[in-house]
Amino acid sequence: MILIVDDRPENIIALRRILEKHQFEVDSALSGEEALKKVLKNNYDLIILDVQMPGLDGFEVAESISGYSKTKDIPIIFLSAVNVNKQFISKGYASGGRDYLIKPFDPDVLVLKVKTFIKLYEQTCALQNMQQVLVEEIEFRKQAERTKDEFITMASHELKTPLTSIKGYMQMVDRSVDRDLKEDAKKYLERTRQQLEKLNILIDDLLDTSKIASGKLEFKNRVYEIDPIIDNAVDIIRQTFPSHSIIKTGEAGAKVYGDQIRIEQVILNYLTNAIKYSPFSTEILFDVSLLSCDEVMINVTDSGIGIPKDKQEQLFTKFYRVEESSNRFQGLGMGLYICAEIIKRHHGRYGVDSEPGKGSSFYFTLPVYHNQEQTLKS
Structure with missing residues (x-):
């Protein structure tokens, strides 16, 4: 759009x-x-500006337009029948004008110049946009590089921790065997097994995250009763953590369509997290319910450290760990991200309700299987 600025209506009509x-x-x-009001409100490709006007003259208007970051590149063509001396023409260019035409002017020349300046302006805008995109892309590459470096450092630390423990426990086993202390040897072997399990979980998380990124995380979907899967996962946690009490309430009494191993993986992750982040509590609440016959909801509640409100939305993103707990608890920050991807692939919902110092309640839902159409949609 072109803006014509002139205090004489007849001049505007002719130019229009x-x-x-x-x-x-x-x-x-x-x-x-x-x-000036219109320039700040609207977008213009070119301004044709009369020099001699009451109030703000053309030079003052041009200087103001050139001073705004939003409008500084808009081409300005001055038109004047009075200020035709060289000093006025020079002032026009100095105040930000691209050209200075003397009245009467050749309409064809004006149109040619208008087309040329608009084309140059469009090219300038396109170049600026390209430059901005490049700056953003470079900053994104830099951020990705920083994230990668941070992750490598974190992963190295997290993987070394169980490996160092395993090495230490195996040395203790050797000493116990040499001294014929069988009970001590069994104790250190059990601790070694626990550290190996931690290492296995870390490696599995790394592999799953890689598969998600490449779109290769496999799902073997079928229709099955959800309650046995839930009970099996709860039993695994009870056996793995005999010091903790998993209090289960409710049941689904429904079928779902999906990968039962992946769903069990989510339940195990929720439960192990609840235990991990509740160092001063040995009781975990596990509730199963049916919502309006359309969704199975699973809710895992602990009495642990809790999570600040402003950090809760990021919990299910890749590599995220709450700063307040990252130095106290092991992990790569991938477990909940993997859970979120699995739940999304099953068309479910997930979330958390938590308050610092009062524990957390993590939940997820799965659609109840009603007919074969659901299997086709998946």
Whole structure:
């Protein structure tokens, strides 16, 4: 759009006819003050500006337009029948004008210059946009590199921790065997097994995250009763953590369609997290319910450290760990991210309700299987 600024309506009408004849969209202002208001409100490709006007003259308007970051590149063509001396023409260019035409002017020359300046302006805008995109892409590459470096450092630390423990426990086993202390040897072997299990979980998480990123995380879907899967996962946790009490309430009494191993993986992750982040509590609540016959909801509640409100939305993102707990608890920050991806693939919902110092309640839902159409949609 072209903005014509002139205090004489007859001049605006004449210019409008010339420009609209060549399919240009035209707007107008009868004063410098009105022009500045319109320039800040609307987007213009070019401004045709009269020099001699009451109030703000053309030079003052041009200087103001050139001073705004949003409008500084808009081409300005001055038109004047009075200020035709060299000093005024020079002032026009100095105040930000691209050209200075003397009245009367050749309409064809004006149109040619308008087309040229608009094309140059469009190219300038395109280059600026490309530059901005490149800057954003470079910053994204830099951020990705920083994230990668941080992850490698974190992963190295987390993987070394159980490996160091395993090495230490195996040395203790050797000493116990040499001294014929069988009970001590069994104790250290059990601790070694626990550290190996931690290491296995870390490696599995790394592999699953890699598969998610490449779209290769496999799902073997079928229709099955959900309650036996839930009970099996709870039993695994009870056996693995005999010091903790898993209090289960409710049942689904429903079928779901999906990968039962992956669903069990989510339940195990929720439960182990509840135990991990509840160092001063040995009781975990596990509730199963049926919502309106359409969804199975599983809710795992602990009495642990809790999570600040502003950190809860990020819990299910890749590599995220709450700063307050990252130095106290092991992990790569991938477990809940993997859970979220599995639940999304099953068309379920997930979330958390938590308050610092009062524990957390993590939940997820699965659609109840009603007919074969659901299997086709999946």
